[in-house]
Amino acid sequence: MTSALESGRPPQQILDNLWLFPPNRDCRGGSSWWLDLDPEPVLIDCPPLTEASLQALHDLASDRSARILLTSREGHGRLRRLQERLGWPVLVQEQEAYLLPGVQPLETFVDSHITASGLRLLWTPGPTPGSCVVHAPAPMDVLFCGRLLIPVQEGQMAPLRHRRTFHWPRQQLSLQRLRDWIPPESSPALASGAGLGALRGGRLAPFDSWSPAQSDLLPQD
Numbered sequence: 721m722t723s724a725l726e727s728g729r730p731p732q733q734i735l736d737n738l739w740l741f742p743p744n745r746d747c748r749g750g751s752s753w754w755l756d757l758d759p760e761p762v763l764i765d766c767p768p769l770t771e772a773s774l775q776a777l778h779d780l781a782s783d784r785s786a787r788i789l790l791t792s793r794e795g796h797g798r799l800r801r802l803q804e805r806l807g808w809p810v811l812v813q814e815q816e817a818y819l820l821p822g823v824q825p826l827e828t829f830v831d832s833h834i835t836a837s838g839l840r841l842l843w844t845p846g847p848t849p850g851s852c853v854v855h856a857p858a859p860m861d862v863l864f865c866g867r868l869l870i871p872v873q874e875g876q877m878a879p880l881r882h883r884r885t886f887h888w889p890r891q892q893l894s895l896q897r898l899r900d901w902i903p904p905e906s907s908p909a910l911a912s913g914a915g916l917g918a919l920r921g922g923r924l925a926p927f928d929s930w931s932p933a934q935s936d937l938l939p940q941d
Contacts, residue, residue: 728770734923737860738911739780741767746797749915753864754780755856757837761786764854764864765795765913769802777806787811787835791866791913792851793819794884811835813843816850842901844868846891847884853898855908862924863908868894869930871918876929877910902927 731739731754739754744767752767754777761784767773777786788803790796790812800823803810812820814828833841840855847867854864868891869877879895881888902908909924916923 725774726768726770728768728772730772730776731767732923735860735862738862739776740923741773741776743915744768744797747795747913749917750795750797750867750913751911751916752795752797752913753911755837755839755860756780757839757856759784760836762835762837762839762854763788763808765789765791765866766797766799766802769798774802774805781808789835789839789841789854790816791854791864792816792848794848794867795913796820799823811841813841813850813852815845816848842898844891844894844898846879846887846894848886851886851894855902855906857903858906861906861908862911863902863927864911864913866913868898869910869912870914871912871916871922871925873918874920875922875925877912877925878930 729742731741734740737756741752743749744752752765755762761781786808788808788810793816803823809825809827810823811827814830817828820826831843838857841852844851844853851866851868853866853868856862870880872878879891907927910927911924
């Protein structure tokens with residue numbers, strides 16, 4: 721017998737075509753985002769599995785076929801149960817596809833990928849083996865960085881090494897590669913997949929708030 725879901729809270733609209741779901745306890749308080757794009761809207765990482773989340777996703781998708789993008793295993797949450805209810809295809813970097821048995825349809829990419837709506841994905845290993853980022857080009861110009869960059873204070877994000885970090889030197893290389901990958905004319909706002917409490921009420925951080933040198937100043941637990 722299927723257990724009843726919590727009622728939960730609906731997502732908050734941040735921009736005209738961007739919504740933020742409440743923190744997900746199943747993802748250590750992580751953040752999940754909805755991009756309202758045509759022809760294919762996308763859900764980035766798994767929101768709390770609640771009645772409010774499911775209703776919002778049905779309403780936001782309307783009659784369109786949406787897709788779920790996962791930036792790392794840290795954002796999986798109760799993805800299988802969510803996907804069973806929605807039936808949407810899931811896209812994940814190939815290193816972490818094995819963590820999603822029974823999820824269908826499940827698609828993978830190796831190094832980079834472009835979705836039907838023009839979102840650009842880049843493999844950025846380090847926080848986990850299959851971490852990736854998602855860039856929504858102009859006019860939106862937002863970089864969904866998963867756990868590659870973490871809020872550390874108001875208006876600022878940085879790479880953070882902790883006990884769950886897969887490979888810190890590879891994360892540093894991924895950060896260097898990411899800077900080269902972002903178009904020179906672009907300065908995307910940063911949207912993290914981690915908890916956003918350190919932003920003190922903020923939701924996005926400016927691109928120039930990220931400095932690679934900050935990684936040397938963070939605790940190395």
